[in-house]
Amino acid sequence: MLLRKVKGVIVRSVVSGDEDDVASIHNVAFGEWVETLGDEYDYQYISPRDVAAWIKERRDRQECLWIAETNDTAVGYVHCSLNDIHSKKNLKELVLVPTSWDMGQSKIAVIPRYRRQAIASALVWKCVKHFKRAGANLALAVAYNDNKAASKLLQGLGFVHHERFYHRPYSDKRPWRHDTVYAELNLSQPVTSPQRLNLHVTVRCAREEDAKRVAEIFRKSAPWTPFGPNVSTDQILQHYLKGKSHETILVAEYKGEIAGVMDFNSKNSRLGILGVAPEYRKKGIGYTLFYHLLEHMRRKGLPKAIADTGIVLSDAIRMYKRFNLKIVRRQYSWIKILNNDS
Numbered sequence: 001m002l003l004r005k006v007k008g009v010i011v012r013s014v015v016s017g018d019e020d021d022v023a024s025i026h027n028v029a030f031g032e033w034v035e036t037l038g039d040e041y042d043y044q045y046i047s048p049r050d051v052a053a054w055i056k057e058r059r060d061r062q063e064c065l066w067i068a069e070t071n072d073t074a075v076g077y078v079h080c081s082l083n084d085i086h087s088k089k090n091l092k093e094l095v096l097v098p099t100s101w102d103m104g105q106s107k108i109a110v111i112p113r114y115r116r117q118a119i120a121s122a123l124v125w126k127c128v129k130h131f132k133r134a135g136a137n138l139a140l141a142v143a144y145n146d147n148k149a150a151s152k153l154l155q156g157l158g159f160v161h162h163e164r165f166y167h168r169p170y171s172d173k174r175p176w177r178h179d180t181v182y183a184e185l186n187l188s189q190p191v192t193s194p195q196r197l198n199l200h201v202t203v204r205c206a207r208e209e210d211a212k213r214v215a216e217i218f219r220k221s222a223p224w225t226p227f228g229p230n231v232s233t234d235q236i237l238q239h240y241l242k243g244k245s246h247e248t249i250l251v252a253e254y255k256g257e258i259a260g261v262m263d264f265n266s267k268n269s270r271l272g273i274l275g276v277a278p279e280y281r282k283k284g285i286g287y288t289l290f291y292h293l294l295e296h297m298r299r300k301g302l303p304k305a306i307a308d309t310g311i312v313l314s315d316a317i318r319m320y321k322r323f324n325l326k327i328v329r330r331q332y333s334w335i336k337i338l339n340n341d342s
C-alpha cells in the first residue's frame with residue numbers, strides 16, 4: 001500500500017509527559033460516543049491517569065501508544081499491543097486496542113479539525129510497520145458497522161472485514177476473529193413470554209454456596225471468558241459472585257440442581273448469559289431464565305436491556321430474536337495479514 005506523505009506530521013512513541021495530550025485527543029475524538037452511548041457501551045471521558053494505566057496495567061504484553069504531531073501540536077494517537085496466540089502455530093497479533101473489549105472501538109483518534117489529512121493513516125501505518133518488524137502475523141482493529149470514517153480508513157490501509165475471519169495457521173474450523181452484535185430491548189412494556197417457559201424451573205438470586213456449580217457452568221459454557229478452565233472456584237466466587245457491586249446474578253434451578261446462570265448490571269443495563277449447562281439444554285430452561293432476567297430488570301426500573309454476543313453464538317442470537325431484542329449495531333473485526341509465512 002502506498003502511503004501518501006503527510007507534510008509536517010511527525011509520528012512518534014508516547015513518552016512520559018504526553019498523558020495530558022493523549023487524554024484530550026481521546027476525549028475530543030470519542031466525545032460523540034461518550035455523549036450518545038455513554039456507560040451503556042463503556043464510553044467515558046478519560047484522564048491522564050487512565051492513559052498512564054493503559055501502559056502499566058499490561059506489562060506482560062508489548063503495549064505502546066503513538067502520537068501524531070503537526071507544528072508541535074499533538075493531533076492524534078493510536079494505542080496498540082502485541083499479543084501471543086498459542087494454537088497449532090504460535091502467532092503474534094497486533095491489536096489496535098479498543099476503548100472497551102466487549103463494546104468498544106479501536107483507539108485510533110484524530111482531533112476533528114485535523115481530520116482528512118491522512119493523520120490516522122500515518123499513525124496506523126507506523127504501528128503496523130513497527131510490529132510487522134517485531135514479528136506480528138496479523139493486525140486487528142475493531143469499529144462499529146456505521147463508523148464510515150473508520151471503515152474507509154481501515155479499508156484504505158488494506159484491512160479486510162469478514163463476519164467470520166478464518167486464518168489457516170490458527171484453525172480451519174474456528175474463526176480467528178468474528179463480529180459481535182449488540183441487541184437491545186425497550187423495557188417500558190412487560191416482557192413477552194415465549195411459548196417455551198419451563199414451569200419446573202425456579203429462578204432465584206445466586207448465593208455464595210452456589211459458587212462451585214456456577215464455576216462449573218462457567219467452565220463448560222463460556223471457556224473463552226477470564227473464568228476459563230484454569231481458574232479456581234474461589235477466584236470465580238471472588239470476582240463474579242461477590243465482586244461486582246452493580247451485578248444481579250440469577251440462577252435457574254431444575255430438579256434440585258443449578259442448570260443455568262445469567263446476570264445483569266443495573267448501572268449500564270447490560271446483561272450477561274453465562275449459559276445453561278450442556279446436559280440441561282433444549283428443555284426451555286435458558287428461555288425461562290432469560291424471561292425472568294428481563295422481567296427482573298424491568299421491575300428494577302431499567303429502561304432497556306442491552307446484550308452483546310459474538311456472531312458465532314447462534315443459539316444466543318436466536319433467543320434474543322424470540323424475545324424481540326433488536327440488533328442495533330455490530331462491532332466489525334478488521335484484519336490485515338502481515339506475515340503469512342508462519
Ligand SMILES: CC(C)(COP(=O)(O)OP(=O)(O)OC[C@H]1O[C@@H](n2cnc3c(N)ncnc32)[C@H](O)[C@@H]1OP(=O)(O)O)[C@@H](O)C(=O)NCCC(=O)NCCS
Pocket residue numbers: 029030105106107108109110111114115116117118119120121122141142143144147148149150152153154156
Ligand atoms: C476515524 C479517524 C481516526 C480518521 O482520522 P483521519 O485522520 O481523518 O483519517 P485519514 O485522513 O487518515 O483518512 C484516510 C482515509 O479514510 C477515509 N475517511 C476518513 N474519514 C472519512 C470520512 N469522515 N468519511 C469518509 N471517508 C473517510 C478516506 O478514504 C480517507 O482518505 P481521503 O481523505 O484521501 O479520502 C477520525 O475520524 C476519528 O478520530 N474519529 C473518531 C474516533 C474513531 O472513530 N476512531 C476509530 C475507531 S476504529
